[in-house]
Amino acid sequence: MSHPQFSSSLLENAVNEFAKLPGIGRKTALRLVLHLLKKSEIEVEGFGNAVIDLRKQIQYCQVCHNISDTDVCHICSHPSRDRQTVCVVENIKDVMAIENTQQFRGLYHVLGGIISPMDGIGPSDLEIESLIQRITTDNISEVILALSTTMEGDTTNFFIFRKLAPFNIKTTTIARGIAIGDELEYADEITLGRSILNRVEFSNSFK
Amino acid sequence: MSHPQFSSSLLENAVNEFAKLPGIGRKTALRLVLHLLKKSEIEVEGFGNAVIDLRKQIQYCQVCHNISDTDVCHICSHPSRDRQTVCVVENIKDVMAIENTQQFRGLYHVLGGIISPMDGIGPSDLEIESLIQRITTDNISEVILALSTTMEGDTTNFFIFRKLAPFNIKTTTIARGIAIGDELEYADEITLGRSILNRVEFSNSFK
Numbered sequence: 001m002s003h004p005q006f007s008s009s010l011l012e013n014a015v016n017e018f019a020k021l022p023g024i025g026r027k028t029a030l031r032l033v034l035h036l037l038k039k040s041e042i043e044v045e046g047f048g049n050a051v052i053d054l055r056k057q058i059q060y061c062q063v064c065h066n067i068s069d070t071d072v073c074h075i076c077s078h079p080s081r082d083r084q085t086v087c088v089v090e091n092i093k094d095v096m097a098i099e100n101t102q103q104f105r106g107l108y109h110v111l112g113g114i115i116s117p118m119d120g121i122g123p124s125d126l127e128i129e130s131l132i133q134r135i136t137t138d139n140i141s142e143v144i145l146a147l148s149t150t151m152e153g154d155t156t157n158f159f160i161f162r163k164l165a166p167f168n169i170k171t172t173t174i175a176r177g178i179a180i181g182d183e184l185e186y187a188d189e190i191t192l193g194r195s196i197l198n199r200v201e202f203s204n205s206f207k
Numbered sequence: 208m209s210h211p212q213f214s215s216s217l218l219e220n221a222v223n224e225f226a227k228l229p230g231i232g233r234k235t236a237l238r239l240v241l242h243l244l245k246k247s248e249i250e251v252e253g254f255g256n257a258v259i260d261l262r263k264q265i266q267y268c269q270v271c272h273n274i275s276d277t278d279v280c281h282i283c284s285h286p287s288r289d290r291q292t293v294c295v296v297e298n299i300k301d302v303m304a305i306e307n308t309q310q311f312r313g314l315y316h317v318l319g320g321i322i323s324p325m326d327g328i329g330p331s332d333l334e335i336e337s338l339i340q341r342i343t344t345d346n347i348s349e350v351i352l353a354l355s356t357t358m359e360g361d362t363t364n365f366f367i368f369r370k371l372a373p374f375n376i377k378t379t380t381i382a383r384g385i386a387i388g389d390e391l392e393y394a395d396e397i398t399l400g401r402s403i404l405n406r407v408e409f410s411n412s413f414k
Contacts (some may be wrong), residue, residue: 005303008274008279010261017257021239030300032228035276037256037265048255050224051243055251058244067215067244074214096212139223142354163224 050109063134065127066111067092075099075107082106084141088131088160090114090153094146109134114147114156123159131160135167142170149176240305270341272334274299282306282314289313291348295367296339297321297360301353313351316341321354321363331365338367343375348376356383 003120006012011033028173044190060066061073067088075081075095085106089095095108096158109128147153157173164171177186177195187195208240213219225236243251267273268280275281282288282302296302302315318333341347350371355358364380371378384402385394392403406413 004400006301007268007302008261008265009278010257010264010276010321011274014257014261018255020254022242023235028230029302031230033258033261034298034300035229037262039262039277041262045259047224047227048259051240052252054215054221054240055246057246064288067218069215069217078311091241092214095214100212104229135373146318149214162309200225 041051063088064108065112065130066095066108078103084139086131086140087144088132088144089146091179098146106142107115111147114150115159116143126156128160128163132163135164135169140169142172145173163205186194209381271315272319272337273302275316287312290379291346292351293338293341293347294351294353297355305353313349316393318354318363320356321359322366323359335367335370339370342371342376347376349379352378352380 005060013038014033015026015029017098018032019026021028021029024032036047039047059068059070061068063076064073065077066073070077081106086109087098087104087106088109088111090096090111090113091112096109098104098108109127109131111128111131113121113126115121115126129164131143135143143160145157145160147156161171175198176191177198178184178191182187184192213222221240221243222233223263225239226233228236230238243254246254257303266275266277269278270273270283271280273280273282279374288326294305294311294313295306295316295318299317302317305311305315309333316334316338318335318338318412320328320333322328322330322333327411338350342350342393344380350367352364354363354368355368368378384390384405385398391399
């Protein structure tokens with residue numbers, strides 16, 4: 001390109017870096033960079049170093065593999081959590097989503113993904129062996145599978161379910177159904193069908 | 208908040224920094240940070256340092272006040288640009304937009320904003336004095352005002368127009384009208400009205 005779009009290579013470099021982020025186009029990248037340019041040097045250093053420090057110093061909990069500042073995360077080391085129930089999730093966003101409900105007092109196990117042959121992700125790329133290890137060493141009575149209801153999620157669920165079979169452990173999966181507040185006519189057929197098959201006693205539905 | 212949303216303060220800090228950016232909510236911020244976490248340390252350093260270096264080393268062209276890596280930007284120092292025509296714009300994004308058209312071979316003058324009493328921006332906050340200085344010292348024959356057609360843009364246009372009056376210099380403004388490809392029925396009345404008043408000879412419309 002003989003006609004330079006940017007008047008400064010520093011500017012161009014910063015815009016290119018932002019444009020690499022998912023969902024950020026070049027126009028948005030430029031807008032974000034020009035926003036940062038208006039901030040003080042200290043503020044911009046705070047921004048840049050927050051990301052660099054996170055990447056350099058990041059640790060994962062040795063027990064559940066969630067992101068943690070310590071060897072064992074605050075959930076796994078919490079004295080009042082139910083250590084017999086382990087909820088298996090795909091990633092740390094799922095841990096945060098479940099924690100926000102304040103309905104679960106057990107521990108987690110973060111797989112770090114789901115089995116996806118299309119993306120070249122097999123069982124050995126995930127924290128499945130370490131889950132089995134926890135089952136054998138810790139006194140766990142129930143494993144809750146909370147993966148997404150996609151083909152990959154179902155495959156992973158079934159793989160883990162089979163791995164757990166020899167241990168004679170209670171294995172459950174989170175309830176699927178019509179979301180609270182949703183109207184039936186807009187629900188997809190599969191969800192609606194499953195929610196009829198998996199209907200619960202009315203008196204239990206308020207629990 | 209006794210119930211920590213984030214399992215790591217490093218993670219929380221990085222998400223908070225991203226969420227300060229305009230148009231980036233906390234969910235998007237988390238998604239961007241987790242994306243960066245998957246990258247190598249070198250890539251993440253490249254990202255963070257690109258922003259820090261830009262802010263620390265940024266320079267503005269002494270002539271036109273555009274962002275530049277050198278004292279005088281590549282447009283102002285370009286030997287084949289028309290040094291007698293100066294296009295006055297609000298910010299560097301406007302310079303890039305006009306440069307991308309490849310229709311303008313003159314120089315620019317970046318005001319750094321427009322007069323906006325609501326935001327506390329007066330003429331002295333903008334590069335207007337330095338524009339007058341250029342008029343008096345350089346051999347400029349035409350000033351093109353290319354500000355936005357808002358009340359603030361019109362105010363700024365008029366302020367500069369009056370400042371330029373004593374110099375007996377040609378002052379023009381960019382053409383306003385129906386965008387090429389737009390249908391008349393969807394154009395707003397003011398634009399359509401102006402485009403009729405400022406109609407051009409048909410033979411000139413192909414230039």
